[in-house]
Amino acid sequence: MTIQTGQQLPDVELTAIEDGQAGPARTGALFAGRRAVLFAVPGAFTPTCSEKHLPGYVERYPDFRARGIDVFCLAVNDAYVMKAWARDRHVPAGLVMLADGNAAFTRALGLELDGSAYGMGLRARRFALYAEDGVVRQLHVEAPGEFRVSGADAMLAALGQAPAP
Structure with missing residues (x-):
């Protein structure tokens, strides 16, 4: 069953890559006490994920941080791939990459x-x-093959904070 608004995120161990370092992390601890956006992509280094989805959050990361919102990127890839992808896409310090290698x-x-x-x-x-x-508090799931509701600009707008010009 798909998680719904008002529900607690599940507490699962995965690997967090932050500032070039990878280590085990529990999602319960990662999201506790934070205002956070979590976005997920089907795969690191895939076309839409690499050319649109992640780059939008990289570009808009300061806008989220200015609003006190932390940003996490999730993919069912191993930590080595996520670390290489973060380096390749110039992910800024503080934007946390989450490797969910076994899709738990x-x-x-x-x-x-x-x-x-x-x-x-x-x-x-x-x-x-x-x-x-x-x-x-909000959940935006894309229809298969689409990229409209989960990008950085869409999330800023959904949070009632229009993107800066």
Whole structure:
């Protein structure tokens, strides 16, 4: 079952990559006491994810931080891939990359995608959510093949804070 607004994010261990360093982290601790946007991509280094989704958050990261919102990027990839992707895409210090290598967190959210037809196996659906102290306040899940509601500008607008010109 897909997580809903008003529900607590599941507490699952994954790997967090922050400021070039990777280490184990529990999602319960990561989101506790924070206002956070978590966005997920089907795969690091894939076209839409690398050319639109992550770059939008990299560019708009200061806008989220100015509003006191932390940003997390999730993918069902291993920590080595996520670390290389962060370096390749110039992810700023503080924007945390989450490697959900076994899709445990993705499955707990109920937001998995079967990409087997494309040789990708189990992946995360493209989505973005806003949580306060680990409780989901907004959830925006993309329809298959679309990129409209989970990008950085869409999330800033959904949070009632139009993007700066």
